[in-house]
Amino acid sequence: MIQKLLHHIESFIRIEQREKGLLESLFELKEWGKHEYVLQQGDVCKEIGFVTKGLVAYFIEEADEHHTYHFGQENEFVCNYESFLSKSPSSKSIKCIEPVEMLCINQVKLEQLYEQTAQGERMGRLISEQLFLTAIAELTSFYVDSPEQRYLNFLKRYPSLNQRIPQYLIASYIKVKPQSLSRIRKRMLKK
Amino acid sequence: MIQKLLHHIESFIRIEQREKGLLESLFELKEWGKHEYVLQQGDVCKEIGFVTKGLVAYFIEEADEHHTYHFGQENEFVCNYESFLSKSPSSKSIKCIEPVEMLCINQVKLEQLYEQTAQGERMGRLISEQLFLTAIAELTSFYVDSPEQRYLNFLKRYPSLNQRIPQYLIASYIKVKPQSLSRIRKRMLKK
Numbered sequence: 001m002i003q004k005l006l007h008h009i010e011s012f013i014r015i016e017q018r019e020k021g022l023l024e025s026l027f028e029l030k031e032w033g034k035h036e037y038v039l040q041q042g043d044v045c046k047e048i049g050f051v052t053k054g055l056v057a058y059f060i061e062e063a064d065e066h067h068t069y070h071f072g073q074e075n076e077f078v079c080n081y082e083s084f085l086s087k088s089p090s091s092k093s094i095k096c097i098e099p100v101e102m103l104c105i106n107q108v109k110l111e112q113l114y115e116q117t118a119q120g121e122r123m124g125r126l127i128s129e130q131l132f133l134t135a136i137a138e139l140t141s142f143y144v145d146s147p148e149q150r151y152l153n154f155l156k157r158y159p160s161l162n163q164r165i166p167q168y169l170i171a172s173y174i175k176v177k178p179q180s181l182s183r184i185r186k187r188m189l190k191k
Numbered sequence: 192m193i194q195k196l197l198h199h200i201e202s203f204i205r206i207e208q209r210e211k212g213l214l215e216s217l218f219e220l221k222e223w224g225k226h227e228y229v230l231q232q233g234d235v236c237k238e239i240g241f242v243t244k245g246l247v248a249y250f251i252e253e254a255d256e257h258h259t260y261h262f263g264q265e266n267e268f269v270c271n272y273e274s275f276l277s278k279s280p281s282s283k284s285i286k287c288i289e290p291v292e293m294l295c296i297n298q299v300k301l302e303q304l305y306e307q308t309a310q311g312e313r314m315g316r317l318i319s320e321q322l323f324l325t326a327i328a329e330l331t332s333f334y335v336d337s338p339e340q341r342y343l344n345f346l347k348r349y350p351s352l353n354q355r356i357p358q359y360l361i362a363s364y365i366k367v368k369p370q371s372l373s374r375i376r377k378r379m380l381k382k
Contacts, residue, residue: 082327085320091331114313121312122305128319129276132326136273139330140282 001029001052005103008050008075012126013119026113027103038078038094038102045083045090048110049102051076055161056094057169068172069142070134071097071158071165078102081131097165142175150174151184192220196241196294199266203317204310217304218294229269229285229293236274236281239301240293242267246352248360249285259363260333261325262288262349262356269293272322288356333366341365342375 002024009015015023027050032038039045041061051074058070058080072078072094083090084107105113114120141153151174155162162170171181193215200206206214218241223229230236232252242265249261249271263269263285274281275298296304305311332344342365346353353361362369 082324086324114316119312121310121316125305125312125316125319128316128323132319132323133273133277135323136326136330139327143334 001101001103002027004052004075005050009123013123016118019117022116023113026109027105030102030104032096032100032102034096034099036096036100038096038100039080039083039090039092041091041093042089044087045080047104047106048077048079048081048084049104051078052101052103054100054102055097055164056100057097057165058092058094059172060092066172067142067175068169069138071161071173073158073161077127077131081128081135097169147174147176147180148184148188151181151188192243192292192294193218195243195266199241200314204314207309210308213307214304217300218296221293221295223287223291223293225287225290227287227291229287229291230271230274230281230283232282232284233280235278236271238295238297239268239270239272239275240295242269243292243294245287245289245291245293246355247285247287247291248356249283250363251283257363258333258366259360260329262352262364264349264352268318268322272319272326288360338365338367338371339375339379342372342379 005027006015006020006023009023029052030049032054038049038056051072053074055074056072056078057068058072059066059068069092078094080090080092080094082088083092110124114124117123141150145153151170154170154173158165167181168178171178174181174184176184196218197206197211197214200214220243221240223245229240229247242263244265246265247263247269248259249263250257250259260283269285271281271283271285273279274283278298301315305315308314332341336344342361345361345364349356358372359369362372365372365375367375
């Protein structure tokens with residue numbers, strides 16, 4: 001498990017051999033069942049998780065509708081970062097599409113990671129910057145892109161997930177009814 | 192000039208005495224006239240500026256309308272951060288409402304700052320996190336808040352700027368025509 005995480009962290013920074021034990025001690029393995037909430041709208045996001053197995057969907061819950069806007073998969077960090085940073089109630093939910101295993105770290109331990117590793121702060125900055133760009137792009141797309149464009153974005157961003165994500169969630173992600181999704185697919189095949 | 196900047200940086204991190212000369216050498220003082228562009232939509236944002244004097248407006252230019260969504264003032268950093276990070280063309284413009292003086296740093300020199308100061312990476316992370324939260328909050332508000340709510344946000348976020356910003360820009364910020372702004376003000380006074 002921890003090897004996947006160390007490998008991912010090493011794509012951002014150099015980890016000294018003696019730091020690997022520390023990193024291992026800061027993360028805790030947790031499990032969720034299919035359809036379970038990792039984070040529920042209104043709660044404060046208190047942990048960042050690194051997915052070692054499974055798949056989650058991020059969405060905004062309104063009275064009669066769910067707006068799916070992001071998916072998280074193996075070798076990615078899962079978190080509502082604005083709730084985590086500001087310690088304020090989350091305006092989004094995160095739910096498991098499959099059974100999920102994640103290595104989780106809370107704020108106190110993350111601060112330890114930043115302080116006690118040579119390049120911890122650098123990793124924090126690089127991950128922050130990446131999350132910033134992703135969030136801006138997704139939030140903007142959510143408002144400006146057409147369903148066709150969002151379907152193209154989906155295929156480009158999650159090339160291996162088309163089979164693992166239920167059709168009604170893909171439809172929600174591109175902001176159409178499920179029956180419209182198959183029409184969009186047919187139209188795109190013709191082009 | 193540089194004292195204001197050092198003081199601002201010290202609100203994030205501790206600067207060693209010997210690092211002050213380095214910091215001073217990395218920033219360059221630049222000036223803009225009233226109504227001049229600091230950044231024009233379509234160009235890549237290549238510098239971050241720290242405002243020592245003046246005021247700027249951030250906006251999105253469409254064919255027949257400007258959507259103002261943020262103001263930058265003294266002792267704040269000014270930048271389109273997503274364009275700066277991704278080196279991609281900016282989807283927003285930044286323009287001077289008053290004559291402006293800024294201490295500017297480009298990407299190469301910022302990387303030097305991160306690498307050659309003890310807590311540079313930490314500052315980078317903290318500023319990234321803050322910009323992330325501001326961008327998410329403003330982008331969200333731009334789509335979900337009513338004009339009344341946006342006027343309240345404006346007064347709360349920029350308490351000292353009500354007199355310095357032309358009325359048509361405040362109206363654009365809260366997404367109404369200038370004549371509607373005075374109606375909103377009257378309504379709010381009655382409450």
